[in-house]
Amino acid sequence: MTPVFFQYKRALGAALSALVLCQGASAEPSHGIAMYGAPALPPDFVSLPYANPDAPKGGRVVTGNVGSFDSLNPFTLKGSSPWQLRHLTHESLMGRSWDEPFTLYGLLAESIETGPDRKWVEFTLRPEARFSDGSPVTAEDVIWSYETLGTKGHPRYRGFWDQVARIEQTGPRRVRLTFTTADRELALIAGLRPILQKAQWDGRDFADAALRDIPIGSAPYVVADYEVGRHVTLHRNPDYWGRELPLRRGTSNFDEIRIEFYGDNTVLKEAFKAQALSWIREFNADRWETQYDFPAVQSGQIVKSEIPHSKPSGMTGFAMNTRRAPLDDWRVRDALIHAFNFEYINDTLTGGRQPRITSYFSNSDLAMQPGPATGAVRDLLAPFADTLPPGTLDGYSLPAADGSARNRRNLRRAVALLAQAGWTVQDGILKNAQGQPLELTVLLQQDALIQQASAIMDIYARALERLGIRLNVQSIDKAQYAERERNFDFDLTFMRRSLSLSPGNEQRFYWGSAAADQPGSRNLMGIRSPAADAMIDAMLTAQSRDGFVAATRALDRVLTAGRYVIPIHQYAVGRIAHISELQYPKDNLPIYGDGIGFLPEVWWYEDKNEQ
Structure with a gap:
């Protein structure tokens, strides 16, 4: 097949081609690839360490989403689709083990090959790989999928495509990508792009597909039925091509997964109590302790499971939109963080049971260390010293309150910061020199966390009133929220980024x-x-684990001291309430804990009536 070339200079292309030729002899195909070091599992591994290869197949389960959907294509920007589809109905060349920091093993591809510096990566497809309609997955499908997602797909796919210099078929089942930049992770990201069927979209606009145009995938589940705004039903494909793969043994065990949609989280939880749903995730530690004692729990029909993990806290909180004044001023953002009385809010809403996030990578060795930056971290940040917000180099921590409702000390600090930024109280209202009042809108969507977020904002609004700031809380449905979030139409909004x-x-x-x-x-x-930007580049080009950790800790400092988010609780343990028929490998939990790669992926159904 003729190589497909994309924007890159001929000189660069020639140099890369020469590099490929001289490195080809040193590359060897492998069953897996790790970001650093070697994969933990050998080529002959039987199953993932946290899966039960003997798990029974069968059973029907029902899960719930808040909101609605108007698309069944999770790969484009158009519309809103159930988030589960990308993971359950489509596959990539490689699959991830959630028991290692970042390691991939062959899925649609039987092997992966890369040069010593990872400037190129080559995949060999399995001859038995099939789409759900029985047609083979070909190199042409792979190349078309990369190009289409990179140019017409959701923006999350386009950044990777911008770093692909060339993609070409190098054999009957082989595809090679050559990259424009030195970036160790690109080979792994390439392995995780979803693969779609080219023939399905001949003569059709992928980016403007109708609801009925459901992308054909190769994964264990297919969309069997749906009703807009009500449900999507997935069936396990009895002819799934990869059921004997080591990566798949003991996974995708349910015959049917039905996704029901509810108008709000309260209705969803009532449905679970009535056992109309098979499981629910609880994010509030206080509710977990105090509100899960209803009859079905007491009788053992519903079980409470806690799933620990070792991943970073990530960032959960209220993002401040710096595109809008006055949130483009770090002093105003700092004042808003000081006015947020976390200790009082935490005690009121969770009984003090959930600790606060302290940085983007807290609870891991990637987190910024207390006090001034030292060693390699300081060296990375030093060139930007004049542009960094206070605390980045010298040390920064979130303001702590005394736990009382008044929060006097932090409010005094907030007043001082606002005054420095040109905002003073005039007739009880905080105004700038032009007499404009400081009024903010927080945008919330109806999802599983909406009740907690709304309750937090109600308390926060009262605190801001004491500063002369008016906070408007807008709770809207998922479709409206998606559109406004897409166009950054908010001052503050709830954000959760798992890292x-x-x-x-x-x-x-x-x-x-x-x-x-x-x-x-x-x-x-x-x-x-x-x-x-520089710290992210340093992370991606690091040649050792130590260099990578230093760059990540430096990035953590830039983000945390940048005061971009008002952080709230961290979720150090996953809390899942589920019907007693659902089982999981309790003695072999993955280091990443709960997630779609855990539930529903490695859980199974045991019918007590058949025992």
Whole structure:
């Protein structure tokens, strides 16, 4: 097949081609690839360490989403689709083990091959790989999928495509990608792109597909039925091609997964209590302790399971939109953080049971260390010293209150910061020199965390009133929220970013300058920080684990001291209430804990009536 070339200079292309030729002899195909070091599982591994290869198949389970959907295509920006579809109905060339920081093993591809510096990666497809309609997965499908997602797909796929210099078929079942930049992670990201069927979209516009145009995938589940706004039903494909793969043994065990949609979280939870749903995740530690004692729990029909993990805290809180004044001023953002009385809110809403997030990578060795930056971290940040907010180099920690409702000390500090930024109280209202009042809108969507977020904002609004600031809380449905979030139409909004033990290119989409004004990007705060961009680059080009950790700790400092988010609780343990028929490998939990790769992936159904 003729190579497909994309924007890159001929000179660079020639140099890369020469590099490929001279490195080809040193590369060897492998069953897996790790970000650093070697994969933990050998080529002949039987199953993932946290899966039960003897798990029974069968059973019907029902899960719930809040909101609605108007699309069944999770790969485009158009519409809103059930988030589960990407994971349950489509596959990638490689699959991830959630018991290692970042390691992939062959899925659609039987092997992966890369040069010593990972400037190129080559995959060999399994001859038996099939789409759900029985047609083979070909190299042509792979190339088309990369190109289409990279140019017409959701923005989350486009950043990777911009770093692909060339993609070409190098054999009957072989595809090679050559990259424009030195980035160790690109080979792994390439392995995780979803693969779609090219023939399905011949003569059709992928980006403007109708609801009925459900992308054909190769994964164990297919969409069997749906009713807009009500449900989507998935069936396990009895002819699934990869059921005997080591990566798949003991996974995808349910015959049917039905996703029901509810108008709000209260109704969803009542449905669970009535056992109309098979499981529910609880994010509030106080409710977990005090509100899960209803009859079905007492009788043992519903079981409470806690799943620990070792991943970073990530960031959960209220993002401040720096594209809008006065939130473009770090002093105003700092004042808003001081006015947020976390200790009192935490005690009121969770009984003090959930500790606060202290940084983006807290609870892991990737987190910034207390006190001034030292060693390699300081060396990385030093060139940006004049542009960094206070505390980045010298040490920063979130303001702590005394636990009382008044929060006097922190409010006094907030008043001082606002005055420095030109905001003073006039007739009981905080105004700037032009007499404009400081009024903010927080945008919330109806999801599983909406009740807690709304309750937090109600308390926060009363605190801001004492500063002369008016906070308007807008709770809207999922479709409206998606549109406004896509266009950054808010002052503050609830945000949750789960971060891994091996953060990489997604960090550009989360906090990179290039994504700040890209509609649909996950850089909700609009961060444009040369220091953050440089730290992300340092992470991606690090040649050792030590260098990677130093760059991540430096990025953590830039983001945390940047005061872009008002952090709230961390979720150090997953809390799942589920019907007693659902089982999981309790003695072999993955280091990443709960997630879709755990539930529903490795759980199974045991019918007590058949025992």
